[in-house]
Amino acid sequence: MSLFTKHSYGIKGTLMCLALIMLSTNLLISQSDQNDERPKIGLVLSGGGAKGMAHIGALKVIEQAGIKLDYIGGSSMGAIIGALYASGYTATELDSMFNATNFGTLIQDNLPRSAKTFYEKEDSERYALTLPFNNFKVSVPPAYSGGQNIYNELVRLLYHVKDVKDFNKLPTPFVCVATDIETGKQVILDSGYLPEAILASGTLPSLFEPTIIDDKVLIDGGVVNNYPIDEVLAMGADIIIGVDVQHGLSDRESLMSATEILLQINNYRTVADMKRKSAKTDIYIKPQIEKYSVIEFNKLKEIVQTGVDAAFLKYEDLKKIATEIQENKKSISVVDSDERLTLNRLIIDGNTSHTRGYVKGKLRFNLNESITFKKLQQGIGNLAATGNFKTIRYKLMNNADDAEDLVLPLDETPNTSFLRLGAHFDDLYKSGAIINLTKRKILSRDDVASFDLILGDNIRYNFEYYLDKGTYWSFGINSRFNDFEQEINFALISDNFDVIPNTRINTLNLTVSDFTNQLYIQTVIKEEFAFTLGSEFKHLQYSTRTFGEVSDPNVPLNSTNENRRTYFEKSDYVSVFGTLKLDTYDDKYFPSRGLYFSGDMHYYILSSDFNNNFKDFSVSKVRGGMAFPIVKNLSINLETEGGFKLGTSNVTTYDFVLGGYGTDFINNFTPFVGYDFLSLPGNSYVKAYGRLDFEFAKKHHALFTVNFANVDDDLFRTGEWFSAPNYSGYGIGYGWESFLGPVNLLYSWSPETERSQFFVSAGYWF
Numbered sequence: 001m002s003l004f005t006k007h008s009y010g011i012k013g014t015l016m017c018l019a020l021i022m023l024s025t026n027l028l029i030s031q032s033d034q035n036d037e038r039p040k041i042g043l044v045l046s047g048g049g050a051k052g053m054a055h056i057g058a059l060k061v062i063e064q065a066g067i068k069l070d071y072i073g074g075s076s077m078g079a080i081i082g083a084l085y086a087s088g089y090t091a092t093e094l095d096s097m098f099n100a101t102n103f104g105t106l107i108q109d110n111l112p113r114s115a116k117t118f119y120e121k122e123d124s125e126r127y128a129l130t131l132p133f134n135n136f137k138v139s140v141p142p143a144y145s146g147g148q149n150i151y152n153e154l155v156r157l158l159y160h161v162k163d164v165k166d167f168n169k170l171p172t173p174f175v176c177v178a179t180d181i182e183t184g185k186q187v188i189l190d191s192g193y194l195p196e197a198i199l200a201s202g203t204l205p206s207l208f209e210p211t212i213i214d215d216k217v218l219i220d221g222g223v224v225n226n227y228p229i230d231e232v233l234a235m236g237a238d239i240i241i242g243v244d245v246q247h248g249l250s251d252r253e254s255l256m257s258a259t260e261i262l263l264q265i266n267n268y269r270t271v272a273d274m275k276r277k278s279a280k281t282d283i284y285i286k287p288q289i290e291k292y293s294v295i296e297f298n299k300l301k302e303i304v305q306t307g308v309d310a311a312f313l314k315y316e317d318l319k320k321i322a323t324e325i326q327e328n329k330k331s332i333s334v335v336d337s338d339e340r341l342t343l344n345r346l347i348i349d350g351n352t353s354h355t356r357g358y359v360k361g362k363l364r365f366n367l368n369e370s371i372t373f374k375k376l377q378q379g380i381g382n383l384a385a386t387g388n389f390k391t392i393r394y395k396l397m398n399n400a401d402d403a404e405d406l407v408l409p410l411d412e413t414p415n416t417s418f419l420r421l422g423a424h425f426d427d428l429y430k431s432g433a434i435i436n437l438t439k440r441k442i443l444s445r446d447d448v449a450s451f452d453l454i455l456g457d458n459i460r461y462n463f464e465y466y467l468d469k470g471t472y473w474s475f476g477i478n479s480r481f482n483d484f485e486q487e488i489n490f491a492l493i494s495d496n497f498d499v500i501p502n503t504r505i506n507t508l509n510l511t512v513s514d515f516t517n518q519l520y521i522q523t524v525i526k527e528e529f530a531f532t533l534g535s536e537f538k539h540l541q542y543s544t545r546t547f548g549e550v551s552d553p554n555v556p557l558n559s560t561n562e563n564r565r566t567y568f569e570k571s572d573y574v575s576v577f578g579t580l581k582l583d584t585y586d587d588k589y590f591p592s593r594g595l596y597f598s599g600d601m602h603y604y605i606l607s608s609d610f611n612n613n614f615k616d617f618s619v620s621k622v623r624g625g626m627a628f629p630i631v632k633n634l635s636i637n638l639e640t641e642g643g644f645k646l647g648t649s650n651v652t653t654y655d656f657v658l659g660g661y662g663t664d665f666i667n668n669f670t671p672f673v674g675y676d677f678l679s680l681p682g683n684s685y686v687k688a689y690g691r692l693d694f695e696f697a698k699k700h701h702a703l704f705t706v707n708f709a710n711v712d713d714d715l716f717r718t719g720e721w722f723s724a725p726n727y728s729g730y731g732i733g734y735g736w737e738s739f740l741g742p743v744n745l746l747y748s749w750s751p752e753t754e755r756s757q758f759f760v761s762a763g764y765w766f
Helices: 003-037 049-064 077-086 091-099 103-108 118-124 148-157 194-201 229-235 258-279 297-312 315-320 356-363 373-385 490-496
Strands: 041-045 071-075 129-134 174-180 186-189 211-213 216-219 239-243 283-285 340-342 345-349 370-372 395-398 404-409 417-426 430-440 447-456 460-467 474-489 507-525 529-544 565-583 594-607 617-631 634-646 656-658 680-682 684-697 700-712 727-738 741-750 755-762
Touching: 041 049, 041 077, 041 229, 049 077, 049 091, 049 239, 049 297, 049 315, 071 077, 071 229, 077 091, 077 174, 077 194, 091 297, 103 148, 118 565, 148 194, 148 373, 174 194, 174 229, 186 194, 194 211, 194 216, 229 239, 239 297, 283 297, 297 315, 340 373, 345 356, 356 373, 370 373, 474 490, 490 507, 490 680, 656 684, 656 700, 680 684, 680 700, 700 741, 727 755
Parallel strands: 041 071, 041 239, 071 174, 239 283, 345 404
Antiparallel strands: 129 417, 174 186, 174 216, 211 216, 340 370, 395 404, 417 430, 417 755, 430 447, 447 460, 460 474, 474 507, 507 529, 529 565, 565 594, 594 617, 617 634, 634 684, 656 680, 684 700, 700 727, 727 741, 741 755
16 A cells, blocks of 8 residues: 555545544534523422421432422422422432431420530429510410521531522522511522521421521511412423422311411412412422321321322323433532531621620630531530520631631520429429529629529428539529428437437437528539539538427437427538539430539538537548440449548538438438438448339330448448448339429339338429
């Protein structure tokens, strides 16, 4: 072959290649033009509370049909599902996310116990009912829930699009609607901070607090427009797929809750609107959700399946509009709770008189340090748990320096006074009702004053005033009066006080009265430990009417007999003290996980010395424990504790006395299952405790308890604290987490006495 021939073939080959390239380019351009010219598909998702979970099922079928959505619009729950899908999640990912979510906990806004300070834990575990109280008038809270937990989850799930301010720039352009509660007009939300916008659209009246955006007070979009088809058409949609989870007007049997009644009122208008809107919908998907209520999130799988079933009825229609070039949605990685982020700036906005130091102290993390997302949510929970602010619609945003800002629009709650109520019964204090008045911001922006008046078989009170600054030093004053009566063995008194034994008396009625006043400072160490230093004045009385009722004039008394009452102790004591406390139990009464530690040392330096036997002395005690799950619904709580007295004083009033069942005993009285209250005295003790807790139904517990102890004088000096236990007790019982607080029924026994005890406790302890 000649060179010329080779050259000819080279020219022909080059021309052929160019022709093929041009042809391919023309085909690609033609396909691209066809794709650009294809009808734009919009999706409309209606509101409907839990019924909106059917949207997920419908989206699964829409994906299976090969449809690429160009626009999404939603209202209420449709806005939440629609925004998550528009941000890039697949229908399968949404299904998994919602299945892993406990909506009951989220809606109730039950912030985890770990989010609360030690003060807030005590408050939440003492009162059954809290009501706003201003100008001597009790009002009703504006909503059942603030929606804080739901907002926290939305911020986490939408973190990957946190900097998208224009919703048209989301992976799928999105719009939702809300209602301006002041004007009753519709507000279109197509820009802003996405979690905040969709929460506003889903703010069901009476269930959630309104959301404020751009100075507008917004509630559920479904009030004015529960099917925003016109808004999606305005975005540019040519074909509308609509999923409608609304239902017609309900009969009287279905209107069993305030939420259902409110929806019925709203449905008077939406039922008429849907006649027009459904006619404008090209593919109208109507799941059969009539038998479900708007709050039945526990039936998620069933409701999702109704969406699948309804969409499959339209499957052929969906296939007809499916895109020729299918684009598979990329899987979005959900931000895990342990994923780390660094917040460089804290921007506090809104209406707040609280100091920046107060806010930072509550957040419990430092700027410019790597923290987990869980740590951020816990910090927000700490702020929310104070009750000083409305739902905190915080924002995470990148700033101009490519760093991340935490924007806190803090809107203070207008109510600073609260009336709190509770009731309780146990075998020591008997029946009692608590009335509490709490007032914030009396002398300072960060202070709280609280007064409990307890009426019943034993009248008591408790007053607290504190300035809580978290990790910064806080200041507090506490004053309380405590009083109870208990039948005890006469030997306990004769062994511990200067009383000559009397063979005619086996038991006596002992009355204990305690008037305590404390002044202290406190700080939080490493975010979990509370360290307290303070001084204390205490007036303590031990007395009985039993001697006054004895007719024998030769009965020896060691004290005055006033109004037929004999006093064994009637002294004032001054002490200084220090405490260190850690409490990460997830529940005070039925802990299933967490750690507990409490150490206390009191040094008594002065006394009015009623019995003429005072010398300075100290009392120290410590308690530690852990709770952890063994298998599902079965957990174990293990604890150990002990205490001792140092000094040569003959004062026995502050000795440890074990026996009984319950919590929140005063001074050194300690529960011990198997023995009655105030049964085992000594100036030192060690105790081990264990409890198995099987939650056989939600909030219902089967309990098995065991404890062992050594109690005597100078256990640690003699070494007997390390010997086999002298006392043991066992118990089986039932526990119920009622709306008034824990209810406990416990049958207990001890092999040493061959006697049994039955204890009853109902309501929060106070």
